[in-house]
Amino acid sequence: MPKAVLTGGGTAGHVMLNLALIPHLRARGIDVAYIGSRDGLERRLLAAAAADVPYYAVSTGKLRRYFDWQNFKDPFRVAAGVVEAARLLGRLRPDVVFSKGGFVAVPVVLAARLRGLPVVAHESDLTPGLANRIALPFVREVLVTFPETKARLRHPRVRLVGGVVREALLNGRREEGRRLCGFSSPEDRARPGRAKPVLLVTGGSLGARKLNEALRARLDDFLARYAIIHLTGEQGYDPSLRRPGYCQFAFAREELPHLFAAADLAVSRAGANTIFELAALSIPMLLVPLSRAQSRGDQIENARSFERRGLARVLPDEAVTPEALLQAVTALEAEAEAIRRRLLEARDGLIARPEAVADVIAAYAGGTSLD
The missing domain is CATH 3.40.50.2000 (Glycogen Phosphorylase B;)
Incomplete structure (x- = not known):
């Protein structure tokens, strides 16, 4: 059975699309697992809405845009998260990783690249967040919500899907x-x-x-x-x-x-x-x-x-x-x-339906991408 790993967290906005995708991916015969942080909001939301989806936690930094002494520790946390995520991906053997963004997604995307796995990312906002900007070079395809984003984003594969609504x-x-x-x-x-x-x-x-x-x-x-x-x-x-x-x-x-x-x-x-x-x-x-x-x-x-x-x-x-x-x-x-x-x-x-995103993920899970 094809398998997809979903990642993203930190705020509800980085989780809700993933939750909406789960039934559509399963309807396409795709097994689903989730990688998030140990104590993040994504863990609680998944437990409440999709408790049967396996959840795995990795270390992550917060990627602050301001000075904080924790900034000196965060690169080490991200590095530890990459190692943990790489081990998890080796065990789970997914066909594709889907990243909704947020700081927890960075080590997962980097680990997927190390494992040679295709990554599809989604950016809801008109301007990409810091996590997605860091992850962008390691992403096979990025799905965007605003037409302005598609015009501005420097990436070989950018697909406008519109706003995805549950x-x-x-x-x-x-x-x-x-x-x-x-x-x-x-x-x-x-x-x-x-x-x-x-x-x-x-x-x-x-x-x-x-x-x-x-x-x-x-x-x-x-x-x-x-x-x-x-x-x-x-x-x-x-x-x-x-x-x-x-x-x-x-x-x-x-x-x-x-x-x-x-x-x-x-x-x-x-x-x-x-x-x-x-x-x-x-x-x-x-x-x-x-x-x-x-x-x-x-x-x-x-x-x-x-x-x-x-x-x-x-x-x-x-x-x-x-x-x-x-x-x-x-x-x-x-x-x-x-x-x-x-x-x-x-x-x-x-407006787009979750099926539009699920179709892209399913195409990569089957070994091909959509044209």
């Missing part, structure tokens, strides 16, 4: 999302045209705090106009905060498709996975990208790409205040129908 996210039910949040009152059902629009606010796993604070500082003003689904992140959840029309989740898993289906508008950071998920559902979005002080600037590039095409409005992180956020959401609502129409028109060229 199929489960497309199967949410609006009424179930409203029910989960307590928004489906008899009055709403009796006069649906007069129900408040539902505003989804999400900051991701790393960027929630500033959005949480800005929203809550003017929460009563927001609630006068919208019913709110608030994905707060684990650190931002406040069980004492209860208001009619306000529903918060620290983290949503099974509920997420229904919550997205219930949303009429969204405020989000500009991580590629989330913005393509919102785009797939034609949800008009206000993007608040992490600043360059907080990140490498990838979210700014992602947001600008969507803004140039008229697919989103953008509020710079430096401009976020409670008042500015409320004003920007109000402006988004006024333009929502036009944005929704443009998202629908762009959808075929914008």
Whole structure:
């Protein structure tokens, strides 16, 4: 049986595509294993969503972009990870390695090259992350999400696949999302045209705090106009905060498709996975990208790409205040129908299904690549 090793981690964005690929690879008769870090988020997510997939851990460095004494130790950790990954790959004998990026992927990609195994990498953001930039020379083919990335990337095999969206996210039910949040009152059902629009606010796993604070500082003003689904992140959840029309989740898993289906508008950071998920559902979005002080600037590039095409409005992180956020959401609502129409028109060229990536991996697992 052909075998694929998946790798990637550090953030949920580096794991979710891998999770979405697993059933499609298995449907193609491909056995799957996962290599991640010993205590990373990827281990927990895999255990929750695909516990039957064998998981193997290797050492890795963090690849920091700032000074830290740990930087002197990280090259040795990466070297140890390469040795460990090479041994694992020798035991597992996969036909192909698929890398979603993140620091844990670097030693696995290097080890695959040493073993002579083809590596397919995927880059969600418009500009490649540090891990993918390091791995790029050792990758047989790189799959990209943005057309701008394909034009800029110097690599002999670059394939534009578009934003890959989990199929489960497309199967949410609006009424179930409203029910989960307590928004489906008899009055709403009796006069649906007069129900408040539902505003989804999400900051991701790393960027929630500033959005949480800005929203809550003017929460009563927001609630006068919208019913709110608030994905707060684990650190931002406040069980004492209860208001009619306000529903918060620290983290949503099974509920997420229904919550997205219930949303009429969204405020989000500009991580590629989330913005393509919102785009797939034609949800008009206000993007608040992490600043360059907080990140490498990838979210700014992602947001600008969507803004140039008229697919989103953008509020710079430096401009976020409670008042500015409320004003920007109000402006988004006024333009929502036009944005929704443009998202629908762009959808075929914008969004890909996991099958598109699974087909590429399967081709390498069978000993050939797609033309």
